[in-house]
Every structure is written in structure tokens, then in C-alpha cells.
Amino acid sequence: MWSRRIQLLLLPLFLAFPAMALAVAPALGPSSPATQAQIAALQQAVQNAQTSGDNAWMLISAALVLLMTAPGLTLFYGGLVRRKNILGTMMQSFAMMGIVTVVWALVGYSLAFGQGNGFIGGFEHAFLRGVGLAPNPNYGGTIPEQTFMIYQLMFAIITPALITGAFAERVKFSSMAIFLTLWSLLVYCPMAHMVWGVGGILNVAGGRWPVFDFAGGTVVHITSGISALVCCLYLGKRAGYPEEDMPPHSMVLSFIGAGMLWFGWFGFNAGSALSAGPLATSAFVNTQFAAAAAAIGWVAAEWIQNGKPTALGAISGAVAGLATITQASGFVQPMAALLIGLIAGIVCSFMVFEAKKFFGYDDSLDAFGVHGVGGTMGALLTGLLASGSINAIFGKDAAGKPLPTGAIDGNWHQVANQAVGMGVGWSLAIVGTLLLLFVVDKTMGLRVSAADEAAGLDLSQHGEEGYDFNG
Amino acid sequence: MLKVEAVIQPAKLDAVKQALIEIGIEGMTILEARGHGRQKGHSEFYRGREYTIDLLPKVKIEMVVADDMREKTIQAILGAARTGHIGDGKIFVSRVDDAIRIRNDERGENAI
Numbered sequence: 001m002w003s004r005r006i007q008l009l010l011l012p013l014f015l016a017f018p019a020m021a022l023a024v025a026p027a028l029g030p031s032s033p034a035t036q037a038q039i040a041a042l043q044q045a046v047q048n049a050q051t052s053g054d055n056a057w058m059l060i061s062a063a064l065v066l067l068m069t070a071p072g073l074t075l076f077y078g079g080l081v082r083r084k085n086i087l088g089t090m091m092q093s094f095a096m097m098g099i100v101t102v103v104w105a106l107v108g109y110s111l112a113f114g115q116g117n118g119f120i121g122g123f124e125h126a127f128l129r130g131v132g133l134a135p136n137p138n139y140g141g142t143i144p145e146q147t148f149m150i151y152q153l154m155f156a157i158i159t160p161a162l163i164t165g166a167f168a169e170r171v172k173f174s175s176m177a178i179f180l181t182l183w184s185l186l187v188y189c190p191m192a193h194m195v196w197g198v199g200g201i202l203n204v205a206g207g208r209w210p211v212f213d214f215a216g217g218t219v220v221h222i223t224s225g226i227s228a229l230v231c232c233l234y235l236g237k238r239a240g241y242p243e244e245d246m247p248p249h250s251m252v253l254s255f256i257g258a259g260m261l262w263f264g265w266f267g268f269n270a271g272s273a274l275s276a277g278p279l280a281t282s283a284f285v286n287t288q289f290a291a292a293a294a295a296i297g298w299v300a301a302e303w304i305q306n307g308k309p310t311a312l313g314a315i316s317g318a319v320a321g322l323a324t325i326t327q328a329s330g331f332v333q334p335m336a337a338l339l340i341g342l343i344a345g346i347v348c349s350f351m352v353f354e355a356k357k358f359f360g361y362d363d364s365l366d367a368f369g370v371h372g373v374g375g376t377m378g379a380l381l382t383g384l385l386a387s388g389s390i391n392a393i394f395g396k397d398a399a400g401k402p403l404p405t406g407a408i409d410g411n412w413h414q415v416a417n418q419a420v421g422m423g424v425g426w427s428l429a430i431v432g433t434l435l436l437l438f439v440v441d442k443t444m445g446l447r448v449s450a451a452d453e454a455a456g457l458d459l460s461q462h463g464e465e466g467y468d469f470n471g
Numbered sequence: 472m473l474k475v476e477a478v479i480q481p482a483k484l485d486a487v488k489q490a491l492i493e494i495g496i497e498g499m500t501i502l503e504a505r506g507h508g509r510q511k512g513h514s515e516f517y518r519g520r521e522y523t524i525d526l527l528p529k530v531k532i533e534m535v536v537a538d539d540m541r542e543k544t545i546q547a548i549l550g551a552a553r554t555g556h557i558g559d560g561k562i563f564v565s566r567v568d569d570a571i572r573i574r575n576d577e578r579g580e581n582a583i
Binding site for chain 1: 515516517518519520521522523
């Protein structure tokens, strides 16, 4: 009986030895070729899974950004103009979808994201040579480069389309098309290259003045917004402005368009993470928070000033918030996004109510007031509020802590970098736009005749009418 | 034959139509119109700019009636369209030379 008990007691000891041996097993030594092949296959499978998740999100984001142009911007702008100009207004944005796509495929992508120098890419990717389905480690290492290319194309489309808001209701379709095509090559491609292209002087990774521009506050909103101001100053006011009342002919269409812009902006901002990971989530959250806070800010300012909260105020506020958060979307904390939105709503509403009246320029659809001003504010606020805890864009230190990114982390120098980016954006937009306006105006004439302006763009430029109530 | 034109508030259209049908008038033409008499408009705000809207939505009803229906028609419209406030509208009565039914070329009071 005792020997039995001793045996039972000793049994666990006998079992423990092999277990202990396994627990302190030595590191994996050279394994068989079959194991190595299996490991390689598993690594490939993991990579494929990551690519498939990231690529799915990026393709959807590209579609979302295109949605922002049509029907988002076409409806938003279309509803704000007089009925006789609705098709003309929509055609201006739609034309960009056709023309910029072709130009991007032929040379635009290469000029923006090719190697080139600090200011502009080269022609090595003209006709999309070398841009295939393999990832480019510089541009989203887990997605096919063509995904990156098509995603960036949607940005290249909407940027010139935004400018059309400044010269609404008074520009020839042919001249507009030529002007904006040249603009996308002369202003947009260099700006995109400088900030996002490899070797760009403003590129956050290695540029002389690293600029934080997550989704295009400088590249898209500053360039288009400032160009818009230059255009409306050069072209002059609409006939009858400001004495004649020119209210929006359909706030309903504008409302629907604004909703689509908000929705699509998730692709614009969160897609700029170039992956479906946590950074995309940050940008998504910040986008929503800023839009909402800005809508409230604008409506509150207008309610106090004019006595009623308007639908146009609400949607304008939301768009202002979205434009302002664009640059900061993948860099700031959610609470910062609320603050940025609130500031955007209040400042942009002031620009549109007071500054525009004071200076008297006819920025018909407030492209400068919302995108130019919003983008400029966003550029500077990003420098202030960027936090390494959201995006360790400068890397981490030896202890694994993110290096300081924005002023809120202690890096006040970044605000200066943001200002440089802003300055380059303003300068390129002003010089490039003035030059192109001059050239196109002298060769083709930009403004429609007085008779055509009175008849409306739909009839004079396109021989069509937007609405046929008798049909 | 008399032409009776009434410019009324859009909200009163159903009541006026009903009142006219009740006195036996079945033929009428309704137009959407904008206008004002002494009624002041209102302000609308778009992006901080104030727009004075003084062309107000109205409805115009036109009908051609027999001479002996004159006072009945006027009273029907007055009763249905009146609210007592400025902006109620106006009725105009004029003489008509002739009325012709397109379907069968009937003329005169038989055609209305």
C-alpha cells in the first residue's frame, strides 16, 4: 500500500520533467526545407490578408472621394446658383472628371509622384509606365501602386472643381476647361509633389521643411481656395452683383450635395491613412467631430447675428469644418478635432458674412471663404495640435515613446514648418493662377458675353435647360 | 358673359374651388402667380446676406360666367377666400366678347 502511494506521488514528478524540458526548449534551430517553405507560405498569406484589407478600404475611399465631386459638389454648387446656370455649374465639375483623369493617366501622376526633384516629379511614370499592381513602398506599402494612383487621381479631380465656385455663372466652358487643366498641371501637381511626393521639399519624410498635411489641407484647399480668390478678383463680379438678389435656386439640392460631401470626406481623410488600420480610424473620427462642431459654430454665429439658423448656414459650416480638419485629420486627438471644427465654423462664417461684404469681391460660392480660409487655418492648427500619440510621424525614441510632433507635444518649430507650407501654397496658387488666367484670357477670353451671362450658361454654353416644367 | 379673375392666397385655393363648384361653376383656370398689393414681403438670409422677397406666392383663378351669375360668383369667392388680413387678394370682373367650345364649335353662353 505504501509503495502504491509513493508511486502516485512520484508520477507527477515523472511527468514534470518532460514538461520542464519543453518549457526551456532552445531557440528554433535550422528547420527542414518543408518547414521553411510552410513559413514562407504563411508569411505570404498574412501579407495577402493585410493587402486585401487595406486595398478594399482604399478602393472604397477612392470611390468616396469621387462621390464628393459628383454628385456631391455638382449638387452643392448647383443648388446655390440661379436656375439658368445649374447645368453649366455641374458641367464644370464633371468636365474635370473626364479631363483630369486622362491628363493624370498620361503625365499627371508622374509629375506629382514621380522621382524628379524637390519641386516636381519627372516623366518616368508617363503613361503610367512602371506603375503596376505591386506596392510602391513609398506610397502605401501594402496596396498596389495603381490603387494609390487612382486614389490620388480623385484628389486631382476635385481640387480644380472646387475653384469653379469662385467664378460661377460667368465663365466660358471651353476656356474654363483649358484653364483648369493647365492649372492642375502647373499648380496642383507641383504642390502635391512638394508635400507628398518622394523628395518633395515639404515632404514630412525628409523634406527641407517637413509639413504635416494628412489629406490635403494645403495641397487641395489652400491651392484651390487662394486660386479661387485670384480668379474672382481677376474676372470681376457677376452682372448685377451685389444690387440684384441672386439667392440659391434650390437649397434642397445643395443640402443633398452637402450630405454627400460629408459622407465622401471619410474617404478623403480616413483614406489618406493609405491603410485600414488605426490611423484611418483616427482620421475618420476627427472628420466627423470637426464637421459637426463647425456646423454648430456657424449656425450659432448666424443665429446670434441674423436671428435665425439657416439651412445654408448649417451645411456651409459643416463643409468649413471638413475643409479645416483635412490637414489635421490623421494627427490630432478627437477633442482637438472638436475645437478645430468650432473655430472653423465661426471664422469661416465671419469671412463670408463680413469680410466678403467689406471687400466687395464676388466669390460667388465662397470657395475662398470656406476652402482658402479653412485650409489656411487647418495648416496652422495642425502645427499646434498634432500629437505623437496619434501619429508618431517622426518616429519613436529608444524607449519607444513617440518623438514630439506638434506644439502640443512641445515641438513649436513645427508651426513654422506649417507656415512655410502655407506660404508655398499661397504663392504657387497666386502666381500660377494669375499667369494662366492671363494667358487663357488673352488667347480665348474667359468671361462670357453680357448677353450670354443674362441668358444663362445652360443655354449659352450647352444649349440645354436644366429643368423643363412643361415636359 | 363676364370674366372673373381672382388673385387669392394659395392656402385658400381648395376652399374657393369648392365654393365655386357648389354654385354650379365647373370651368375654371388656375395659375400660380407671384405678386403683391399693399402687403409687404419678408426677409430671407443666405450666407449672411439679406434678401427682401416682395414677390409673394399667389394663386389666380380665372373663370367665364353668365351675366346673371355675377353676384353669386363674387360672394362665393369672398366667403371662401377672406381672412380679414392684408394679402387676401382681389377680384376683377370684365366683359368677354365670346366663348367657343373647341370640341364642337359651340358659341356664346352655351359654351361656358
